[in-house]
Amino acid sequence: MVATPDGQGYWEVASDGGVFNFGDASLYGSMGGKHLNAPVVGIASSQDGLGYYEVAQDGGIFNFGDAAFHGSMGGKPLNKPIVGITGDQATGGYWEVASDGGLFSFNAPFFGSPAATPLNKPVVGMAGRPTARATGKRRRTAASSTTAMPSSGGPSGRRPSTLPSWGLPAAPPSI
DSSP: OEEOTTSSEEEEEOTTSOEEEEETOOOOOOOTTSOOSSOEEEEEEOTTSSEEEEEETTSOEEEEETOOOOOOOTTSOOSSOEEEEEEOTTTSOEEEEETTSOEEEESSOOOOOSTTSOOSSOEEEEEEOTTOGGGTOOEEEEETTSBEEESSOOTTSOOOSSOOBOOOOSSOOOO
16 A cells, blocks of 8 residues: 555555555555466555556566556566565655565665574565655664564664554454
């Protein structure tokens, strides 16, 4: 699920690529009913909300409306599957995140990732903070153990020893 830039609507995406729009979110197309090599696992808005990206578990990107394609991990070897996407409102690019914390940036800055860090639980998603450019903390990855890892360690560049809780469920809900 991703909100429109004005916060007056949102899109939801199903694993078959079907998109559901609510509020002022317009429908620009979807992968619903089309052959996919892997299930769709996330959706991100374009900068102006006149388009969106779908990301599949294999890293493939499908863009609709004015969402520009900047590349993908589709067709490339991954250590773990992709579990989420978020857009960079500053550049119009996007990040894909894998369950091992691997982060793949496309026309978006790379600040590091926890991919080389042993995780207690897999990463299950990613959320963007489009107005936090000055802090360098525009995205967070969420692990299924209800913790979040800052995109950087803050002003000192060090990661905190205790990670903040976001109150996420221990596992994704069964559908």
